[in-house]
Amino acid sequence: MAMLRLTGTPLIACALCVALALPVQAQSTGRYEAPGLTRSSGTPTSGGDYGLPSLTQSDSQAISGEEARLGRAWLRQFRARAPEWQDAIAQDYVESLVARLLPHSGLGNAHPIVTLVESRLLNAFAVPGGVIGVNAGLFAFAEQEAELASVIAHELGHLSQRHYARGQARTEQTQIPAMAAMLAGMLIAAGGGGDAGIAAAMGSQAAFFQDQLRYSRRFEQEADRVGLQAMADAGYEPDAMVEMFRAMQRMMSLQGGTPPEFLLTHPMTESRISDTEARASQIAVATPRDGDLEYQLVRARALQAIHSRDPRQASTRLAQDEAPAPARRYLAALIDADAGRTDRALRELDALSRMLPDLAMVPATATQVAFEAGRLDNAIARSRRQLRLMPDYVPASRLFGEALLQRDPDEAYRVLRDLAERRPEDPQVFTLLAEAAGRSGREAWGHLARAEQLQLTGRIDRAIRQLEVAKEVARQQDDRAAAIEIERRREAFLGYREALEEFQ
Structure with missing residues (x-):
């Protein structure tokens, strides 16, 4: 499994980052009120207005x-x-x-x-x-x-x-x-x-x-x-x-x-x-949630990533915290996969999938294990099967597109293009889309996808230069649709650069 490359010293400080928010224009009279913010007498601070910004009016926006x-x-x-x-x-x-x-x-x-x-x-x-x-x-x-x-x-x-x-x-x-x-x-x-x-x-x-x-x-x-x-x-x-x-x-x-x-x-x-x-x-809970097994599985992924050099520490931590048995089994499968014991990992994940049919991450993890072990056809088959049942599960779509790159770049491009439309702020999706476009003969679109990945990761000058390459390729190939989209995105990129320059 792909691991984190964690650096730095072990955790010694506990901190939750203060939220920044920018000044807003004059607010309307209706306000979203923090529950219970009253004077000791139990009355609002000023006629029902606690001095909190409006977030409930139809003509206002929570985020400008x-x-x-x-x-x-x-x-x-x-x-x-x-x-x-x-x-x-x-x-x-x-x-x-x-x-x-x-x-x-x-x-x-x-x-x-x-x-x-x-x-x-x-x-x-x-x-x-x-x-x-x-x-x-x-x-x-x-x-x-x-x-x-x-x-x-x-x-x-x-x-x-x-x-x-x-x-x-x-x-x-x-x-x-x-x-x-x-x-x-x-x-x-x-x-x-x-x-x-x-x-x-x-x-x-x-x-x-x-x-x-x-x-x-x-x-x-x-x-x-x-x-x-x-x-x-x-x-x-x-x-x-x-x-x-x-x-x-x-x-x-x-x-x-x-x-x-x-x-x-x-x-x-x-x-x-x-x-x-x-x-x-x-405070009464409206409708209590049933368990947190999904969280426990994600926590297992995080612990394995944090303790990648000594996965036994991750297992020990889950055991000490009395994590549910499925979470411990899931972690064991991740460790097996990372150690190259692919068949054993897949057997365990498939068993967990049958036990937990509503948890999409389990079959997706099995697909990831198969893909990273080089079993592309198996990964593609697993992805197709899961997406028939769970068509909106993003990790499955991403794995499907990534596996298809090696077998059917044209279909990979269609899958990843649709995913990029759903996730326009995801740089990893655009990295894959650029590769799929290049392999499927869509050169101008590949350069455009690469430019998107660059601007999403803060390298705006390189992104604009990449757009110029895309523009020239589109001209040479007489790809008018690509040329129109490239020009549209160029205007947006210039705006991004202006915003980024404010942080210099």
């Missing part, structure tokens, strides 16, 4: 066009420098989890982009434009799905309440330096810099947050309350957020009681934990 523009520019810069966890199955899982929480977080109309970071550090972050990042290390720390959901729900709470915009209104800081500081810090943290990375992320904001700690604490309270309600509405027990807080507290105790600098912006106080615990006890 400007936020999306800058957020995606930020992500491209991040991708250009940070190690990415390229795991389509884990990616699909996190995207599904985010989609489950979004409607209950005041961000129902948003179209977020999830990026997975190849790092054992415990971290998750959200930035303007709906960019949500999750480190592989977060899966190792969170023993249950609800605990992971609590982290993401909290971050979505920061976004929905536009906390950075509200804090920024009290300063003279501009948007771009703050986002650039966050980019620098996240890159350092992703590379194993730990607390130093978090400190750098805050940069010039540190003094502001120290001076405005009361507001920072209020923001945390608001994000907690929005997150708690979102969890319950999505079917998760809100007590899981309290459990995560307690676990963070224990981790800080192991570090001598000194929190990392980053927690200046996420103050972890006993009163905050008590407040969250009290509110969690008052």
